[in-house]
Amino acid sequence: MLYRWLTHLFRAGLMFTLTGSLVAIPAVYANKSDDSDNTEMLVAELAEDESVEDVEHSEPLRSSEPKKNSGKADTTQKSDEELASQDKTPDSMAEPAVEEVAPNVDLKEVAPPPKPAEPAESKTSEPEPSKPDATADQPKPTAQGADPATATDDNGVEESAEVTEPEKATSLKMLGAEVLPGTSTRLAWSPAIQIAGLSQPTPVLVVNGAKPGPNLCLTGAVHGDELNGIEIIRRTMYDLEPDKLSGRVIGIPIVNLPGFQQGSRYLPDRRDLNRHFPGSTDGSLADRIAHSLFENVIRHCDMLVDIHTGSLKRTNLPQLRADMNNPEVAELTRGFDRMAVVHSTGTTGMLRHAAVEAGIRSVTMEAGESLRIQEHQIKAGVNSLTSLMDKEGMISRMFVWGDPEPVYYDSEWIRAEHGGILFSETKLGAKVSEGEILGYVSDPITNAQHPIRARSSGRIIGMAVDQVVMAGFAAYHVGTEAEVPGE
Numbered sequence: 001m002l003y004r005w006l007t008h009l010f011r012a013g014l015m016f017t018l019t020g021s022l023v024a025i026p027a028v029y030a031n032k033s034d035d036s037d038n039t040e041m042l043v044a045e046l047a048e049d050e051s052v053e054d055v056e057h058s059e060p061l062r063s064s065e066p067k068k069n070s071g072k073a074d075t076t077q078k079s080d081e082e083l084a085s086q087d088k089t090p091d092s093m094a095e096p097a098v099e100e101v102a103p104n105v106d107l108k109e110v111a112p113p114p115k116p117a118e119p120a121e122s123k124t125s126e127p128e129p130s131k132p133d134a135t136a137d138q139p140k141p142t143a144q145g146a147d148p149a150t151a152t153d154d155n156g157v158e159e160s161a162e163v164t165e166p167e168k169a170t171s172l173k174m175l176g177a178e179v180l181p182g183t184s185t186r187l188a189w190s191p192a193i194q195i196a197g198l199s200q201p202t203p204v205l206v207v208n209g210a211k212p213g214p215n216l217c218l219t220g221a222v223h224g225d226e227l228n229g230i231e232i233i234r235r236t237m238y239d240l241e242p243d244k245l246s247g248r249v250i251g252i253p254i255v256n257l258p259g260f261q262q263g264s265r266y267l268p269d270r271r272d273l274n275r276h277f278p279g280s281t282d283g284s285l286a287d288r289i290a291h292s293l294f295e296n297v298i299r300h301c302d303m304l305v306d307i308h309t310g311s312l313k314r315t316n317l318p319q320l321r322a323d324m325n326n327p328e329v330a331e332l333t334r335g336f337d338r339m340a341v342v343h344s345t346g347t348t349g350m351l352r353h354a355a356v357e358a359g360i361r362s363v364t365m366e367a368g369e370s371l372r373i374q375e376h377q378i379k380a381g382v383n384s385l386t387s388l389m390d391k392e393g394m395i396s397r398m399f400v401w402g403d404p405e406p407v408y409y410d411s412e413w414i415r416a417e418h419g420g421i422l423f424s425e426t427k428l429g430a431k432v433s434e435g436e437i438l439g440y441v442s443d444p445i446t447n448a449q450h451p452i453r454a455r456s457s458g459r460i461i462g463m464a465v466d467q468v469v470m471a472g473f474a475a476y477h478v479g480t481e482a483e484v485p486g487e
C-alpha cells in the first residue's frame, strides 16, 4: 500500500518534471527570429560560430571615402562627455566609497592565488609591507614626466594635444582600489551573481605607468574554452615595467571563469556572454555579468583588444576583426604588426561592438583554435600587442615592424553543401583562386565525393579542421584584399 502510494507520488513527480521541461523547452526556442532581444539568446543559435555569424551579418566594407556615417560619428563625438560622466558611474555606483591604495605587486613574481573575498576586503587583507613601496614609487612619474611628451608626439597619437605640456600620471581608481602611478597590482572583480559566501573573484591585472598615456584593456576567455588569449595576456602583462610605461594596461586573462573551469565556451546557463554586452542589471545571468564587467572595468578603457579563437573545430590565421567603416577603429588596427585585418561590423551584444558604441576603440583578436595552447598563435598575439603599445606611445622598445602595412580583408564563409566527412586540400593562410577546390566532403555510405570550391580569389584566413560536417557547415573563410577607407 505504502509502496503503491510512493510509486504514485514518484510518477506524479516525474510527470511534473517532464511537463516542466516540456514547457521550458519551447520557451527557450521561441522567438528565434527576434534578433533585437538579446536577453533570450538561444542555445540553438549559439551552436553557430560567432565568427561566422559575425562576418555574414556584417555591413559591407565601404570603399575609399571615410563616410561620416551619422550613427558612428555621433557616438565617437559623444564619447568624451559620455566617458566623463560614465567614469564616475562605476566608481560611485558599484564600488565602496573608500579606495584603498592597491599593493604594488611585481607581476613578474609568482603570486599567491587571489583571496576569495570581495575586492575591498581582499585589499585590506593583502600584506601590508608592499604599501610603502607603492608610495615610494609615486615620485617617479614626476621625475620622468617629460619623457612621454616626446614619445607620444613622435607617433602622432591623439593624445599628443594633451601631452604637449608635461603631464603627470595619475592614480587609477577602479574596483574599490587606487592604483598609484608607477605600480602594478592584482585586483579582483566579482559580478556578484553567485552565492555570496561562495563567490569567486575574477583576477584583474593592472599596470599603471609612471607616465601618462592611454588606457589599454585586454580581455581573454570571454568564451571559457578559448585558451590562447589567456597566455597572450599573461606574457604581455608580465613583461611590462610600470616605471617605463606611459598609460595603463588593464588585463583580465579569464573573463568567463566558470566556463574556463568547465572547459566550456558558455556561461553556466548556456548563454554566450559575448552576446550580452553592455548588459543590464535586471536581465539574465549573462546580462548581469556583462553589465558588471562593462561598468566596473571596460568603462575605464580607451582601447580594448578582446582576444578570441575560432570555435567548433575551426582555426583562424592570427587576425583582427574590426569595423573598418569606423575611422577611429581603422586607425587603431594600424598599430598591430603582422596581423591580417578582417572587416566586420560586429553584432549587437558583442563586447567589441558595445565598447565601440561607448566610444572605446575596440577590436577582436582571433588566434587559433579553442581548447588549445598554440605557441605560434600566442607569439603572434604578443608581438602585435607589443607593436600596438609602441605605436600608441605607451612603451618604447625600438620595435621592429614585420610588414610595413597590415593587409585588410573583406571576407566570406564558404559552407559545405553536403553532409559527410570533410577532407581539406588547402591550408590556413594559402592563397586560392576562384573555382579552386578547397576540399571534399566524402559521403561514407554512398561513396560520393562533393568538392567545395572557392567562390572568389583570396586567402584562407579561417577554416574547419577535418571532421564530420552537416550540410551548411561553414568550412572555409576566404579573405579578399580590400581597400580601406581613409587610405
Ligand SMILES: [Zn+2]
Binding pocket: 050, 222, 223, 226, 307, 308, 309
Ligand atoms: Zn570567442
